[in-house]
Amino acid sequence: DSGVTQTPKHLITATGQRVTLRCSPRSGDLSVYWYQQSLDQGLQFLIQYYNGEERAKGNILERFSAQQFPDLHSELNLSSLELGDSALYFCASSDHGGLSYEQYFGPGTRLTVT
Amino acid sequence: DAKTTQPNSMESNEEEPVHLPCNHSTISGTDYIHWYRQLPSQGPEYVIHGLTSNVNNRMASLAIAEDRKSSTLILHRATLRDAAVYYCILREGQGGSEKLVFGKGTKLTVNP
Numbered sequence: 001d002s003g004v005t006q007t008p009k010h011l012i013t014a015t016g017q018r019v020t021l022r023c024s025p026r027s028g029d030l031s032v033y034w035y036q037q038s039l040d041q042g043l044q045f046l047i048q049y050y051n052g053e054e055r056a057k058g059n060i061l062e063r064f065s066a067q068q069f070p071d072l073h074s075e076l077n078l079s080s081l082e083l084g085d086s087a088l089y090f091c092a093s094s095d096h097g098g099l100s101y102e103q104y105f106g107p108g109t110r111l112t113v114t
Numbered sequence: 115d116a117k118t119t120q121p122n123s124m125e126s127n128e129e130e131p132v133h134l135p136c137n138h139s140t141i142s143g144t145d146y147i148h149w150y151r152q153l154p155s156q157g158p159e160y161v162i163h164g165l166t167s168n169v170n171n172r173m174a175s176l177a178i179a180e181d182r183k184s185s186t187l188i189l190h191r192a193t194l195r196d197a198a199v200y201y202c203i204l205r206e207g208q209g210g211s212e213k214l215v216f217g218k219g220t221k222l223t224v225n226p
Contacts, residue, residue, distance in 0.1 A: 002157070002159070031212065043152075043214075045213040048212060092157070092214075102148070102163065103158075103160065105159065108156075
């Protein structure tokens, strides 16, 4: 158990819809990262938040957005969903103040768009 | 992003050592070498990291070439639970980008 929790575990929705994925980082971790894992693209970094502020952006679509709240939990919002958005979405957290920056990953949310 | 090259797959027998290679010829002086693994149906899991010297922890050992252009992850006694995809990743040092750039990794199969 990494200490990172993600809800829901599974999500099935239709094209055009909007969903919200939630992540609670390990206690004390200030950084939250979102990754997408699909069969054709592999594991891809989407976005990072540090203590409520956006810190780095990867291959995140404009239809996707994220935020980190004062209690440090984070949400990833996916809108106007397309079939190609079906994937596993992982959240990770890290202790930004540490020297090694290892990231701890949650169990993921499996999104299926039909 | 600095690139790494790993074999697509490797096979091992239970209780034998496993050496997983990684080439990173374009590594810069401040890049750390990180290894993560992903067990089936789970999120990636940190294994080990290093900069220049060889490193050991409870999970594995990391051997880094003197010129830092390659490294080897060593599992001293493979178990069935070690069957996973292993990713070798270069990360910028403190103050640099913290994102992980995953390649395709090496799928390790452990035979009983």
